[in-house]
């Protein structure tokens with residue numbers, strides 16, 4: 001059985017409370033063979049970058065065999081590596097090289113759905129009598145309508161990638177469910193054969209040497225199905241004939257049972273240090289505390305989505321202004337909700353989110369300072385931080401202006417759908433440029449050479465034109481760089497128990513620009529307290545009236561202002577924060 005969280009004590013706490021995870025999205029990390037696509041050998045060739053950064057774990061987005069309809073999240077063989085990325089031997093080598101440097105490898109686990117080209121689905125689709133028919137969600141047309149007639153889909157649900165969640169199979173006259181693309185049919189987790197096939201596959205990867213899983217939309221596994229096997233319509237979405245089915249699949253009725261069973265079948269009794277993180281759109285704080293309660297043996301931590309929806313209204317494409325006070329309210333609730341039971345994951349970025357420096361920072365004049373300010377804010381919270389490739393360099397959004405620059409199915413489907421509804425293409429492209437997933441998916445900027453050193457060939461998606469300025473080579477030896485600041489932040493978590501385990505108290509919740517909080521930890525050596533202050537704005541901020549406690553600070557632990565780097569004496573720092581300045585101060 002895995003360890004429970006102890007009440008205090010650095011040493012006894014689970015290892016991942018001190019860990020920082022780095023996400024590699026393989027298609028865009030590093031290309032070793034010049035075909036324009038990142039690959040496993042490319043990753044292995046860059047491990048010194050990760051070791052130098054100091055991360056403990058690499059989460060690798062899917063490298064399994066896949067038709068690549070959704071960039072690898074549509075898997076046709078869970079047991080093999082896609083030729084785009086290399087071979088199983090390359091993966092073994094990556095694992096070995098990571099382990100040799102004291103780092104772990106967490107694989108992506110995508111088992112809400114498979115590819116429609118997975119042999120399980122091919123078999124399931126082959127006939128209504130197939131022994132695997134019930135491995136997926138097959139349903140006849142809505143009562144009173146013929147298959148294929150408008151509105152005949154079994155439910156009115158809208159898919160995440162536009163259009164209905166049901167696809168008609170002409171041969172059998174039945175529809176199958178796909179919450180994502182039509183090439184990603186949902187597995188039926190009600191069927192124990194499905195569950196046990198997945199558990200066997202997972203055990204195989206652990207036996208091969210991987211150190212855990214990041215579980216894709218794992219709180220969608222259990223669908224709310226009635227005794228007759230029916231799924232219910234959801235409320236109709238504004239401006240659409242389709243409905244929101246999420247009440248039927250977000251943290252559905254059997255999800256805790258399934259995750260506990262998975263733990264029992266896959267993880268229980270293993271003595272290796274493993275990590276499990278469940279991606280859980282729509283999860284509530286209360287449910288997250290249940291999912292991550294060590295006594296329940298479900299998952300170690302979850303990815304929640306509340307904060308990344310704060311500048312969106314209704315749909316991900318509809319923008320509303322970002323308000324720092326809302327971020328404080330949200331993060332504050334999550335910190336409090338998981339304070340005594342459970343554990344947070346901390347992230348700004350991943351392969352689905354726009355770049356944070358463009359989103360809530362300033363990717364122009366204050367790029368370095370805003371990237372390091374936001375990094376400090378996040379990493380000093382209680383939880384396990386995740387760094388997404390390029391975030392440690394302050395990589396920014398791509399200036400997308402035309403459809404041929406896009407590669408992501410979600411963005412391309414959205415563009416097609418909205419233009420068909422009569423909207424102006426430039427307006428839809430502006431939405432995509434702001435929040436589309438391709439922003440995160442442009443190649444990592446290694447140096448100022450051709451294609452940013454990502455490939456010697458033609459990259460599968462264009463490199464950001466700012467690569468001559470923003471790249472790893474330019475930052476490696478520069479102590480004032482974003483990279484150097486991430487290195488310091490990561491080291492701090494390992495050094496100071498208060499960063500990993502301290503209690504969290506939010507300060508000045510109503511201040512528009514100042515994000516401030518304390519962390520407090522009672523160690524054997526006495527109480528430790530940090531005060532973290534971040535000016536989330538491009539204006540100067542006078543602290544004297546707002547937060548007089550800052551004058552009591554005893555030591556400067558960390559700062560992102562080049563003029564103050566290395567300064568330990570807080571008395572020598574002005575009681576004014578410059579634009580995007582962040583400080584971590586020792587109070588006790």
Ligand code: NOJ
Pocket residue numbers: 070073074110180216217279351352
């Ligand atoms: C969440 C993944 O992060 C995203 O990239 C993917 O498109 C969907 N799940 C479907 O697998």
